[in-house]
Amino acid sequence: MPNTKKPTVGRPTALKPEFIDQAYNYCLLGATDAQLAGFFGVSEKTINTWKKQAPEFADSLKRGKTLADAQVANSLFHRATGYSHPETKVNIADGQVILTDVTKHHPPDTTAAIFWLKNRQPDKWRDKVEVNGSLKLDKETLDMIETQFVTKMAAAHERQKAVLAEREARPEAE
Incomplete structure (x- = not known):
């Protein structure tokens, strides 16, 4: 049940007792607070206010989201293993x-x-991969790395050109 205390300022709450079960069920389907707000026709700020004012509403969201997350985690575990x-x-x-x-x-x-x-x-x-910035290379080593990189990239480029030429030379499948 929503909190029965009457707020001293502001509009009366639009939170209805049936929203608690509806929110729980919607959270079981993976709803976010923003989606709940859309479902109930209120702002996300109102959802947050309801969570503060009505602990049973907050609990229903937490229980629904926790169960949904647990089911997904269980399914992922089964897929992984x-x-x-x-x-x-x-x-x-x-x-x-x-x-x-x-x-x-x-x-x-x-x-x-x-x-x-x-x-x-x-x-x-x-x-x-985290690299600490303490690695120092001399100019000769850097030049060697650059030369190897340029050579490997040129070879890869030539292989790519050869593959493309081979593909163009193949007769089309009918």
């Missing part, structure tokens, strides 16, 4: 419907595993 589930295959042979219970296996998904690890262990799995 692989999983199996029962499935019924439907086949039709000689006009007969044949149902066969099988176990469907889904192998681990590399992208999900990378995403999981980057978020759970960012120090070990992040893409960004």
Whole structure:
């Protein structure tokens, strides 16, 4: 129930008791505070005010968002590690419907595993490599690196030109 205390200033609250369950259910679907505001026809500032004035409203948002996040995290974990589930295959042979219970296996998904690890262990799995600025190279070493870079880029450019020429020389598939 919304707080029954009457505010001493301002407009009366538009928060209705049924909004608590509606907000919970909408948060289970992944709604943000901005989306809740649109759903209830109020501003995001009003949603924040309702959270302060009615702890049960704030709690319903927190519970809905937490459960939704947990379900997504669980699904991501299963994608990252692989999983199996029962499935019924439907086949039709000689006009007969044949149902066969099988176990469907889904192998681990590399992208999900990378995403999981980057978020759970960012120090070990992040893409960004931090370099401390203490590395000093002499002019001779810098010149050698530049020469190697220019040589490798020229070779890559030549390979690219050769591939493009080869593609243009192929007859079109009909």
